[in-house]
Amino acid sequence: MYIAYSALRTTTKNGKSQLKNQQLQQRLEGYQATCQKYSHEIAAIQKYLPGWMPTFEAKR
Numbered sequence: 001m002y003i004a005y006s007a008l009r010t011t012t013k014n015g016k017s018q019l020k021n022q023q024l025q026q027r028l029e030g031y032q033a034t035c036q037k038y039s040h041e042i043a044a045i046q047k048y049l050p051g052w053m054p055t056f057e058a059k060r
Helices: 002-008 022-037 038-046
Strands: 007-013 015-019
Touching: 002 022
Parallel strands: none
Antiparallel strands: 007 015
């Protein structure tokens, strides 16, 4: 998840990272919420595929 976030991040403003636009911010928040909701399922998959994470689609 960190890789997806860092790819979308721009320079910091007032000490906080800013995303390129509001839509990307909403998509990232949705991705984070989904990963949190399905954390048990993700952990079960990672037993067989270490490091696996659902893909994050920045473009639509």
